[in-house]
Amino acid sequence: AQSVSQHNHHVILSEAASLELGCNYSYGGTVNLFWYVQYPGQHLQLLLKYFSGDPLVKGIKGFEAEFIKSKFSFNLRKPSVQWSDTAEYFCAVTPNSGGSNYKLTFGKGTLLTVNP
């Protein structure tokens, strides 16, 4: 079974600071990887995804993530955060095959607080 580890429980930044949130997964096969964002009081929204091909993927709102297969990592980055990026961020993985019924395994989340 796969698992996901998010290194930071709570990250506090000032506006315009750069962001990197760590995500590592464990699974021996090919995977699809996702970052979701949850703004206060809202549901999860897809931020970006890796399916195949270019390991550097770009998402909405200026976010990007890099898949490093050798490190089993999929870290989320943003060069300059804004107050509106305050949210909880979840990394998720699913095996790239239908045999798992496309079940997602989530990390425990990283709460990002951006101070104005």
Place this chain on the structure above:
Amino acid sequence: DAGITQSPRHKVTETGTPVTLRCHQTENHRYMYWYRQDPGHGLRLIHYSYGVKDTDKGEVSDGYSVSRSKTEDFLLTLESATSSQTSVYFCAIRGGGSNEQFFGPGTRLTVL
């Protein structure tokens, strides 16, 4: 917006009572999922469905049952609610070509 609605959005109930949460989708997706979200635990899969009348357990299925009698509706039942089932419950569907899931607005359940 993946056309997912959940009802009720908020519910307060008492220990020992049965509770049913409904997830409704309008886009004929085959796969549907129920998660619970708790602080410090992220999202954990309760049950999922891969077709009408086809369901299976997730990692935290004890105390929960599900039913899917038609494509658009996936019901989650707490047979006898306990305080440990106080949580926010999210329904999701698998959509798109990259196996991503799209989430409903959630149901906040409080068991007193």
